[in-house]
Amino acid sequence: MQITSIEIKDKRFDLLNGVGSDATHTTPQYAYAVCCLKTGTSLTGTGLAFTLGVGTDLVCKAIEYLSAPLIGRDIEDLMQDFGSVYRKMVDSPSFRWLGPHKGVVHLALAAIVNACYDLWAKSRQVPLWKLLLDLTPEELVNSLDLSYLEEVLTREQAIEILTENLQTRALRQDVLATGYKGYDTSVGWFNFSDEKIVANTKKAMDNGFTALKLKVGSDDPMRDIRRAGLIRKTAGDDATIMVDANQKWNVPEALDICRKLGEINPFWIEEPTHPDDVIGHQTIARNIAPLKVATGEHIPNKVIFKNFFQAKAMDFCQVDAVRVGGVSEFLTISLLSKRMGIPVVPHVGDMGQIHQHLVLFNHIGMGHEHLFLEHIPHLKQHFINPAEIVDAYYQVPQIPGSSSDLKD
Incomplete structure (x- = not known):
């Protein structure tokens, strides 16, 4: 199942009567920057990043930049080593300078990544929770980027955690x-x-x-x-x-x-x-x-x-x-x-x-x-x-x- 095009949506929702208010965000407008991975079939991968209204358009523009390399990729092939794909996106030199790994660019990455997992689950015709449970520990860890964590969590330790818990599910x-x-x-x-x-x-x-x-x-x-x-x-x-x-x-x-x-x-x-x-x-x-x-x-x-x-x-x-x-x-x-x-x-x-x-x-x-x-x-x-x-x-x-x- 190949990603043929990408649609990006700026979705904003007004809240009334004090709903959603907190001490810092007193008049929130809930909103999503939405990444839609089109496939040429009836299936679309949908990914959300949460925002509070103003600035959602900035996240949408960042989605446009970051997601372009996914066009033409097969979803199964993409997700087999998604950890490497993820790190390549997150560490793209010009975008990394804007973070690194935070702010508008990282929110855009969230929408793109969530769309990939959504499409992966839909392509296998299972809810996301079951997709994740069906993966072997090695397959799941292949979809992750463990860089900068090596002194506390290695790939082998991550697989060990999943393997140990597989036996007691x-x-x-x-x-x-x-x-x-x-x-x-x-x-x-x-x-x-x-x-x-x-x-x-x-x-x-x-x-x-x-x-x-x-x-x-x-x-x-x-x-x-x-x-x-x-x-x-x-x-x-x-x-x-x-x-x-x-x-x-x-x-x-x-x-x-x-x-x-x-x-x-x-x-x-x-x-x-x-x-x-x-x-x-x-x-x-x-x-x-x-x-x-x-x-x-x-x-x-x-x-x-x-x-x-x-x-x-x-x-x-x-x-x-x-x-x-x-x-x-x-x-x-x-x-x-x-x-x-x-x-x-x-x-x-x-x-x-x-x-x-x-x-x-x-x-x-x-x-x-x-x-x-x-x-x-x-x-x-x-x-x-x-x-x-x-x-x-x-x-x-x-x-x-x-x-x-x-x-x-």
């Missing part, structure tokens, strides 16, 4: 019957009133959610403390509650406010400071323990994730396949996380569409713990095959591909 197959547990982020958007977060908490729990997230990072910390207390009181002591500052605080502020938020016993405190500040996160993690730090939504690549792991600066890895270099780098970071003992709980800029596949593979194929996956339903109506949630569990997708196709 049967112990984790029950997730295909139960589905994958979700948590509700839409309970507590930043611009919601106190009354609305209380009502949303009750509604989420009525729908089966036992894990909920609140956006914090207010100029007045007491607003955060009050709202966190409201959710804890409404949800009860047995509920799992996370709080997310979306990078708002400096390190001294984070240390002070995190301790105060500790009164509600949060499961984690997310993005407490600038996403590039490894030592800042390390300082926070050390000083607020046993409270846990989650981050990764804005960490752009595997090397910086490696540094976070080495510094013990995060307790939960929130890598996002539409932020890093697509499925390939997501899987690389998941292997690195497994190697270094950090659980993966992805951020879902794709609204959970691709990640519902990836967490299934992470759990069954790598042995990552089945914790939960973020659920944000606000773009559900725009997908041809949207993620389905029943009693707070993601249902296992059965349609071939990565569930990324958007309605026209």
Whole structure:
């Protein structure tokens, strides 16, 4: 199945009534830069990179530049050694200068890579999670780029992780019957009133959610403390509650406010400071323990994730396949996380569409713990095959591909 042409789309969706708001992104417009790999058949590989509206056109232009060498390639041939193809794209000299491995160019790479995996799964007529499980450890590692990780994760060690977990997959197959547990982020958007977060908490729990997230990072910390207390009181002591500052605080502020938020016993405190500040996160993690730090939504690549792991600066890895270099780098970071003992709980800029596949593979194929996956339903109506949630569990997708196709 040959890639005959490439179509690029700039898709933007307005949000209303405070939906999607956080302390840093107060008036978001959710958007995707979309890479469509055409084949001359009815099948198209669709890949997403998540943006927030303005600037999506820049990512689309970068997709045009980076994807041109794929025209004429057969998808099976391309994916047999995709790790090498990936590294050639990511290290193209002129584009590397614009990163390296971050920003507009890396977002474009995410869309291209995700389209390749989507087309690969569609060409084999299986959902992405099954494609990944059907690959041998060697075949899967061939699709990854492990460069710059060699001192902590070699090719042989990556294959060993997958091989060891291949032998115990049967112990984790029950997730295909139960589905994958979700948590509700839409309970507590930043611009919601106190009354609305209380009502949303009750509604989420009525729908089966036992894990909920609140956006914090207010100029007045007491607003955060009050709202966190409201959710804890409404949800009860047995509920799992996370709080997310979306990078708002400096390190001294984070240390002070995190301790105060500790009164509600949060499961984690997310993005407490600038996403590039490894030592800042390390300082926070050390000083607020046993409270846990989650981050990764804005960490752009595997090397910086490696540094976070080495510094013990995060307790939960929130890598996002539409932020890093697509499925390939997501899987690389998941292997690195497994190697270094950090659980993966992805951020879902794709609204959970691709990640519902990836967490299934992470759990069954790598042995990552089945914790939960973020659920944000606000773009559900725009997908041809949207993620389905029943009693707070993601249902296992059965349609071939990565569930990324958007309605026209």
